[in-house]
Amino acid sequence: MSRMRRELPPTAGLPLRLPDLLPRRARFAAQLAGWLGVAQPQLECSGTAAMVVALHAMHRLRPQRDEVVVPAWTCPLVALAIHRAGLKLKLCDLAPGSIDMDAAQLRALCGPRTLAIVPTHLAGRVVDVPAAMAIARGCGAYVLEDAAQALGARSGGASVGLQGDAGFFSLAVGKGLTLYEGGVLIARDAVLREAFMASRREVIRSSLRWSLQRAAELLGYAVAYRPSLLYAVYGKPLREALAEGDPVAAVGDDFGPDIPLHPLGRWRQGVGTAAFARLPAFLDFTRKQALSRLDALRALPGVTVFDDAPGTQGAWPFLLLTLPTAAARDAALGTLWTAGLGVSRLFIHALPDYGYLRDIVPATELPNARDFAARSLTIGNSPWLRGDEFARIVDTLRRTLRG
Numbered sequence: 461m462s463r464m465r466r467e468l469p470p471t472a473g474l475p476l477r478l479p480d481l482l483p484r485r486a487r488f489a490a491q492l493a494g495w496l497g498v499a500q501p502q503l504e505c506s507g508t509a510a511m512v513v514a515l516h517a518m519h520r521l522r523p524q525r526d527e528v529v530v531p532a533w534t535c536p537l538v539a540l541a542i543h544r545a546g547l548k549l550k551l552c553d554l555a556p557g558s559i560d561m562d563a564a565q566l567r568a569l570c571g572p573r574t575l576a577i578v579p580t581h582l583a584g585r586v587v588d589v590p591a592a593m594a595i596a597r598g599c600g601a602y603v604l605e606d607a608a609q610a611l612g613a614r615s616g617g618a619s620v621g622l623q624g625d626a627g628f629f630s631l632a633v634g635k636g637l638t639l640y641e642g643g644v645l646i647a648r649d650a651v652l653r654e655a656f657m658a659s660r661r662e663v664i665r666s667s668l669r670w671s672l673q674r675a676a677e678l679l680g681y682a683v684a685y686r687p688s689l690l691y692a693v694y695g696k697p698l699r700e701a702l703a704e705g706d707p708v709a710a711v712g713d714d715f716g717p718d719i720p721l722h723p724l725g726r727w728r729q730g731v732g733t734a735a736f737a738r739l740p741a742f743l744d745f746t747r748k749q750a751l752s753r754l755d756a757l758r759a760l761p762g763v764t765v766f767d768d769a770p771g772t773q774g775a776w777p778f779l780l781l782t783l784p785t786a787a788a789r790d791a792a793l794g795t796l797w798t799a800g801l802g803v804s805r806l807f808i809h810a811l812p813d814y815g816y817l818r819d820i821v822p823a824t825e826l827p828n829a830r831d832f833a834a835r836s837l838t839i840g841n842s843p844w845l846r847g848d849e850f851a852r853i854v855d856t857l858r859r860t861l862r863g
């Protein structure tokens with residue numbers, strides 16, 4: 461029999477164990493409340509659903525406002541969520557070489573129609589929420605922190621999502637803790653929390669079909685999320701998509717317009733209850749592993765590695781880097797993307813450049829977001845990525861950069 465092909469994941473997801481899958485009393489929301497330090501975290505079926513529920517509630521509270529400002533380099537699901545909530549998307553370019561929105565442009569984009577600003581903690585890094593809050597307060601908008609990729613990240617000791625008016629996390633596959641799909645919505649203020657619950661009653665509809673499908677997918681994840689089986693479910697489709705010249709499909713950025721909006725089932729909440737017990741130690745391990753690997757990447761000429769801003773402690777699902785040129789990035793990925801080492805890209809395009817979003821995303825000049833999309837790559841931070849494998853990645857990058 462041929463040896464199983466080793467394939468590492470592009471993000472550090474917490475592996476599930478068989479006992480996690482046994483039915484149990486779900487205490488997941490209460491566990492999250494204690495750990496995040498916020499009352500009544502609201503469980504939803506995805507980060508996207510959490511965003512729809514939040515925006516719907518905010519629009520009910522401030523109905524004269526209908527614009528939502530997001531960074532131009534973010535998950536396409538964000539655009540779909542804003543559209544689903546019946547609102548208009550406004551794109552803010554990134555600051556040069558940064559994942560933060562450009563503050564001057566953000567200020568210029570906000571006004572009496574702005575409902576919410578969405579600072580986005582990409583790659584687990586904590587972005588500048590106080591800057592967004594200052595602008596939002598100046599124009600009467602909310603701040604909704606997109607912490608989809610940042611469960612466990614903290615700023616000044618408090619969880620992300622609590623500096624703004626509200627925030628949400630994703631529990632989608634590959635995130636620190638996954639229920640295959642899932643989302644958590646939080647708010648400091650009781651008025652918003654009540655509004656979120658009212659919004660959920662209006663927006664979320666139970667669906668046996670989705671409950672069963674997600675339960676089956678979570679079972680599949682529990683079985684297949686390991687280096688010996690990831691080739692079949694992740695590596696092979698990835699290579700096929702790349703061979704067809706479809707990087708959007710390769711990273712799973714190809715979303716349909718329908719957003720499932722159903723409750724997060726009890727059984728999956730119970731799985732979250734069991735897996736949660738291992739989450740803090742897992743996040744701690746991945747943080748230490750990431751920090752121990754940053755210097756080797758920083759030593760590469762022209763490479764920027766995204767690290768924690770002062771006073772913040774991010775989460776580390778993967779390492780995000782930019783290479784000096786798009787050509788160097790493409791050359792590096794030519795070798796590394798299909799090497800089975802968990803090297804990948806985050807979002808392939810700035811939002812206007814996804815063909816399927818054309819009708820809902822305004823065509824906008826976004827030089828910095830496009831530059832970031834062209835020069836960035838990610839290195840998965842799974843505990844399975846051994847030191848010698850990480851060294852191979854660094855070595856390949858070094859040789860590529862030498863040209």
Ligand SMILES: Cc1ncc(COP(=O)(O)O)c(C=O)c1O
Nearest residue numbers: 506507508535537608630631632
């Ligand atoms: C930045 C960002 N926002 C929102 C989402 C949507 O979350 P979900 O996949 O849980 O619907 C994602 C998903 O990965 C994301 O990366």
